[in-house]
Amino acid sequence: MALKTAEEFRESLRDGRVVYMDGEKVADVTTHPKLKVATDTAAFDYELAEMPEYRELAVVRDEKTGEEYSRYFHRPKNGEDLLKRHELMLVASRLNYTTTPFAREMIDSFNGCVVTAHAMGNRDYIERTDAYLDYLRKNDLSLAGAITDVKGDRLLRPADPKQSHPDYYLRVIDKNKEGIIVRGCKAHITSPAYLNEMLVMPCRNMTEADADYAVAFATPVSAKGVIQIVHPFDSHRGPLDFPLDIPVRSHTDSLVIFDDVFVPWERVFLCGEWQSAATAVYNFAYLHRHTAVTYHIAWVELIVGLGAAIADFNGVTKAPNIREEVTELIIYLNTMKALARASCIDYVMHGDLAIPNPVTANVAKHYYADNYHKVVKIVEDLCGALLTTAPSFRDWQNPATGNFMEKYLGGRAGASAEARLRILQALRHYPCLGTELDVNNIHAEGSLMAERLTIYSEARKDLELYKQLANYLAGNVKMSWEEYKQLCGELSKLGKGESQR
Numbered sequence: 394m395a396l397k398t399a400e401e402f403r404e405s406l407r408d409g410r411v412v413y414m415d416g417e418k419v420a421d422v423t424t425h426p427k428l429k430v431a432t433d434t435a436a437f438d439y440e441l442a443e444m445p446e447y448r449e450l451a452v453v454r455d456e457k458t459g460e461e462y463s464r465y466f467h468r469p470k471n472g473e474d475l476l477k478r479h480e481l482m483l484v485a486s487r488l489n490y491t492t493t494p495f496a497r498e499m500i501d502s503f504n505g506c507v508v509t510a511h512a513m514g515n516r517d518y519i520e521r522t523d524a525y526l527d528y529l530r531k532n533d534l535s536l537a538g539a540i541t542d543v544k545g546d547r548l549l550r551p552a553d554p555k556q557s558h559p560d561y562y563l564r565v566i567d568k569n570k571e572g573i574i575v576r577g578c579k580a581h582i583t584s585p586a587y588l589n590e591m592l593v594m595p596c597r598n599m600t601e602a603d604a605d606y607a608v609a610f611a612t613p614v615s616a617k618g619v620i621q622i623v624h625p626f627d628s629h630r631g632p633l634d635f636p637l638d639i640p641v642r643s644h645t646d647s648l649v650i651f652d653d654v655f656v657p658w659e660r661v662f663l664c665g666e667w668q669s670a671a672t673a674v675y676n677f678a679y680l681h682r683h684t685a686v687t688y689h690i691a692w693v694e695l696i697v698g699l700g701a702a703i704a705d706f707n708g709v710t711k712a713p714n715i716r717e718e719v720t721e722l723i724i725y726l727n728t729m730k731a732l733a734r735a736s737c738i739d740y741v742m743h744g745d746l747a748i749p750n751p752v753t754a755n756v757a758k759h760y761y762a763d764n765y766h767k768v769v770k771i772v773e774d775l776c777g778a779l780l781t782t783a784p785s786f787r788d789w790q791n792p793a794t795g796n797f798m799e800k801y802l803g804g805r806a807g808a809s810a811e812a813r814l815r816i817l818q819a820l821r822h823y824p825c826l827g828t829e830l831d832v833n834n835i836h837a838e839g840s841l842m843a844e845r846l847t848i849y850s851e852a853r854k855d856l857e858l859y860k861q862l863a864n865y866l867a868g869n870v871k872m873s874w875e876e877y878k879q880l881c882g883e884l885s886k887l888g889k890g891e892s893q894r
């Protein structure tokens with residue numbers, strides 16, 4: 394079968410899947426007002442493969458058969474393959490207005506099963522994973538990865554009788570000649586509402602008692618018994634925003650219920666081998682941490698650009714404190730980029746599959762996530778309070794108020810008020826910065842810099858005393874015992890409201 398067009402991909406989603414959103418059953422995810430946004434976001438993966446200039450990056454040709462298939466379905470054999478995959482994800486995210494299509498990035502979860510099958514030396518699983526990969530390639534499918542269980546009491550194991558029911562982790566409830574029947578629920582699963590297949594695997598290590606929970610398999614999203622409840626995401630572009638001429642991109646996540654779902658044996662990749670559950674999930678995670686940091690680079694490029702642009706509109710680019718803040722943003726972005734690439738270059742082999750260096754890939758993802766809120770704070774600081782207090786586009790359109798906004802909300806000479814307001818809107822729209830509470834906490838009653846300036850000027854006398862102490866103890870100045878006692882007395886008054894400034 395040939396590669397699918399984006400339209401054929403959309404058509405493949407009209408398959409009777411059971412999806413609920415906002416209290417209603419969704420008739421067609423490709424036309425539903427909200428899910429259409431997410432479907433279009435994923436469909437970009439197929440569009441990219443049709444663009445001549447990106448064809449070579451997005452599509453791989455089988456040397457023996459000449460058949461073409463998505464690069465996501467190519468098993469990386471070395472660092473070069475990993476770097477091409479890295480480049481594909483990054484290019485797709487950039488072109489897709491900074492949002493990853495997420496149509497097949499979750500091949501990471503399947504590759505976790507492949508590595509596990511080889512590590513176990515299990516011929517059945519190796520043959521089944523080979524056959525499934527072939528099926529994905531030939532039918533040019535998309536897939537989600539369903540790993541996270543709802544878990545119930547997190548300190549209890551899946552099979553612990555103290556759990557209030559046995560289905561907090563997905564498990565096998567029956568087996569027969571044809572296959573297995575599974576029951577359970579996976580949470581926060583990105584995009585199965587608008588993709589073809591789901592790869593399901595355990596989210597943790599298992600003990601012998603948990604053997605029924607050690608199960609991995611692939612299933613069509615439309616299989617009988619699969620029920621999705623999608624969270625009511627908002628695409629963050631309301632009627633009060635300045636109109637933008639670019640498509641809205643966004644994803645949503647499903648609570649996926651497996652209400653006694655049948656899975657044929659040829660799609661089962663782990664069943665009862667509890668010792669291998671951890672191998673599967675760790676191998677998925679090694680790959681997926683690299684995927685995550687890669688597609689977030691496109692996102693962070695936008696955040697850095699918006700932060701630098703608002704500083705420019707405010708006319709403060711040359712101020713040392715602003716330069717320092719923008720430099721922090723650049724360090725953040727470039728560290729992410731360097732770590733993501735380094736994890737490909739320093740790849741390790743798991744069987745015949747190259748995976749990004751597990752330590753570096755995890756350092757990259759950890760660095761990105763651990764510092765993200767610091768970066769948000771910097772950008773919100775750069776914006777000032779207007780990020781949250783700006784009047785709306787309707788006020789801009791109203792002749793009674795629009796002129797005042799134009800006159801008073803401009804920044805440096807030559808920068809229009811509209812352009813400045815649009816940068817702030819973009820920050821609210823794309824990375825969802827600037828909630829009232831966030832900005833209030835940074836800017837209300839004075840910005841962070843206003844406080845720092847006051848602290849410095851008010852503490853000058855304190856500093857003089859600290860310097861006297863330092864110079865005396867360093868031997869630079871002489872002091873009598875009485876003078877030293879007096880200095881200590883002055884020091885003890887500091888911060889108690891007794892000292893005169």
Ligand SMILES: Cc1cc2nc3c(=O)[nH]c(=O)nc-3n(C[C@H](O)[C@H](O)[C@H](O)COP(=O)(O)OP(=O)(O)OC[C@H]3O[C@@H](n4cnc5c(N)ncnc54)[C@H](O)[C@@H]3O)c2cc1C
Pocket residue numbers: 538539540541542543544547548580581582583584646
């Ligand atoms: C936007 C988004 C998209 C996602 N997409 C997917 C997806 O496509 N597929 C998928 O499978 N998952 C997905 N996830 C799920 C993600 O992997 C989980 O959120 C993550 O693993 C944490 O699990 P949890 O949310 O259940 O939190 P919890 O596990 O409940 O963690 C909450 C807190 O409790 C702590 N904790 C939990 N258990 C223990 C314990 N035993 N001992 C001590 N501390 C503990 C944690 O460290 C954490 O601090 C997504 C999540 C998000 C936010």
